[in-house]
Amino acid sequence: MITEEVARLTGREVVEARRLSGGDTAAAFAARLDDGTEVFAKSAPPSMPGATAAEAASLRWLAEPGAVPVPEVLGASEDVLVTEHVAAASPTARAAEELGRGLARLHDAGAPAHGSAPPGGPADAWIGLAPMRNEPEQDWPAFFARHRVQPYVRRAVDSGAIGTESARVLDRVCERLPELAGPAEPPSRLHGDLWSGNVHWGREAAWLIDPAAHGGHRETDLAMLHLFGCPQLDRVVATYQEVRPLSDGWRERIALHQLFPLLVHAVLFGGGYGAQAARAAERALRSH
Structure with missing residues (x-):
């Protein structure tokens, strides 16, 4: 027991x-x-x-x-x-502002490489119910294409969640990732599964729970907050920018970074997530 x-x-x-x-x-x-x-x-x-x-x-x-x-x-x-155990409470403006500042500091703590696992953590990890491979790569576009997009596109096609035409759109994104990714950045220390349900609002602060941590691009965490919503997200982003301003064009790259969670959902739940991933891929291609 x-x-x-x-x-x-x-x-x-x-x-x-x-x-x-x-x-x-x-x-x-x-x-x-x-x-x-x-x-x-x-x-x-x-x-x-x-x-x-x-x-x-x-x-x-x-x-x-x-x-x-x-x-x-x-x-x-x-x-x-x-x-x-952290007792739950309602979100506050102060907690949201501290979340933004703290997330920027967390990202700034860095990682050995894009795709690196946490110290002592296995390379074969999980995001929700889906397996997730952490494999260091020389740059973020290579890591994101090889370990965050392409494996899930294959699984989604095999399960029927994504059709062949949508898969071709996602393949084009992977081919163009070096130009779509924006300015190169050092690897950040990511939560890795930062949807609103994994931001736990306590009495005095917002806590991070249920992580799928790895080294990656900091815009990925922020894109996931935008995908599934987060209380007082504007405050979170504003105070994040105070500590570590995001690179120009980051809002246009949100759809690109949302491909991973959307593909994971397509693999796990099917439904409209495959189509949503294809639309995000099309937006990413149009943004550049």
Whole structure:
């Protein structure tokens, strides 16, 4: 049982545990230990080997002083992760502004290469229920094409989520990535799955949870916030710009960076996500 694993990992007795709703990759629980500490625990299914190790390594890597707070990892095993529990609250303007500044500082902490995994993290990681390969490349266009677009286009075509004509449009994007990508930038330290559900609003700050961290282009995190929405996003972007201004034309490149999450959704859920990815590819091609 997960309570027994939580007790083993923390060295404390679990006196209360309750199942939490939400999430599409794991069973999640809130637990109270015998010293009164509240913890959060999640169990990864057998179909996702390495998911716990990848998430634990991601959280530790993102825990950059002065950046965005992330839950402390209290213990991790092959299939269970235990972190500190952060009580939820409503978004505030102050928290949104600090999120923007902290995200800029996090990105500025850097990474060894575009495509690098977090220290101690596996190259074969996960984004939601989809496998995700972290493989260092010499530049961002090569990494994004080889490891974030092309593998998911192939899977989406095989599943029928994307037709051959849409696949050709996405292939053209990959061919033109060096000119579409904008000014070259050093690799940033990315959350990697920064949709609004992975921004957890606490009582005094916004926290980052459920990361798929890797080295990449900082515009990717911001593009995902724009794709699925984020409370007070204008404030987040404005204060991000105060700390680390984005390169000219970044708004025109949002569609390019959204290709990865859209293709992941096409592979996992089908429906209109394949068509949405094709439209984003067409916008990216028209933007240059």
